[in-house]
Amino acid sequence: MRFLPLDRRGVAMLAALWLVVAIAVVALQLALVGKERRVLGLAAADRGIGRGAALGALANVQARLDVALRNAPTGNAAAALANSRSADPWLDVDSLYSGALYLDSARVDVTAQDLGRQLNLNRMSEEQLRTFFAFVLGNFSKADVLSQTIADWRDLDDDKRPSGEERDGYLKKGLLALPANGPFRQVAELRMVAGMTQEIYEAVAPYLTTYGDGTVNLNTAPTPVLRAMPGMTDAVLNNILSQRSNGRRIASVASVVPGGMGGMGGGRGGGGMSSQASQLAGAAGVNTTSVAFTFVVRPSAASHPVKLTALVQRNGTTATIGWIQW
Numbered sequence: 001m002r003f004l005p006l007d008r009r010g011v012a013m014l015a016a017l018w019l020v021v022a023i024a025v026v027a028l029q030l031a032l033v034g035k036e037r038r039v040l041g042l043a044a045a046d047r048g049i050g051r052g053a054a055l056g057a058l059a060n061v062q063a064r065l066d067v068a069l070r071n072a073p074t075g076n077a078a079a080a081l082a083n084s085r086s087a088d089p090w091l092d093v094d095s096l097y098s099g100a101l102y103l104d105s106a107r108v109d110v111t112a113q114d115l116g117r118q119l120n121l122n123r124m125s126e127e128q129l130r131t132f133f134a135f136v137l138g139n140f141s142k143a144d145v146l147s148q149t150i151a152d153w154r155d156l157d158d159d160k161r162p163s164g165e166e167r168d169g170y171l172k173k174g175l176l177a178l179p180a181n182g183p184f185r186q187v188a189e190l191r192m193v194a195g196m197t198q199e200i201y202e203a204v205a206p207y208l209t210t211y212g213d214g215t216v217n218l219n220t221a222p223t224p225v226l227r228a229m230p231g232m233t234d235a236v237l238n239n240i241l242s243q244r245s246n247g248r249r250i251a252s253v254a255s256v257v258p259g260g261m262g263g264m265g266g267g268r269g270g271g272g273m274s275s276q277a278s279q280l281a282g283a284a285g286v287n288t289t290s291v292a293f294t295f296v297v298r299p300s301a302a303s304h305p306v307k308l309t310a311l312v313q314r315n316g317t318t319a320t321i322g323w324i325q326w
Helices: 006-070 075-080 126-137 140-154 167-172 187-192 198-207 223-227 234-245 275-283
Strands: 099-103 106-114 290-297 306-315 318-325
Touching: 006 099, 006 106, 006 290, 006 306, 006 318, 126 140, 126 198, 126 223, 187 198, 223 234
Parallel strands: none
Antiparallel strands: 099 106, 106 290, 290 306, 306 318
């Protein structure tokens, strides 16, 4: 039997060890790649489950809203219930359709938002903004500055209003964001407007939205929203709140105007519609017509939540989906 010299045996042993290490490294790398692909696969599966559950929840609430419309009273029965809350099948949609919804084993957290309860931040005039902020903050001077600054943020030019702020002012103040020169995408963007504080934002945000056509529901809108409406007066506001506090549903815009639609100051005599009354009629309604839904699904404890926002609109006796957004 022949033995390799000690140095050659050492080299062979080292080569064998390096081969084992190389194999181990390759195996580890393959294991890591496999684990990564498995994690990605599970994440994709979770997203698919989450999206499916969110879409299923949307179909569920759309069907329920559709049934409510189809079962609503019509003709003489509807006329008899005009001042009853049951006359609007979507009334109180916020509370009736918000909560947890289970589809198989997936829990979907649903938030319903009656857009008639809020003011559309992108559709409010400068005067409406001023009135709204003055009522909520109790400070007309601050309200005037904020209304002009918000209007400067939305408009397409860089011309600064007397008390507003445009691009140059934001740069001089070292602010992180510059005016968009366009509409707000989310109410949260108000935080970036010059002069906006967290305290002010928290006070005004519940009354604002960037969804819907801006029509205010006289039966559901809170006082700060009603106060900012064009054509609103103390007499009209008191009439609205009085009817609602007595449990009555407002059946028409005309019913809250003292003396009818021709009874407000500044209009034509003989029962003609005043300019203020006309503005109110153009901005207000008495039914819930647009609802923004938010669906949040967490397929597993380790997965990221899936969020779907959708607009469901009242179209006669049908509930239609206006848009969805992931």
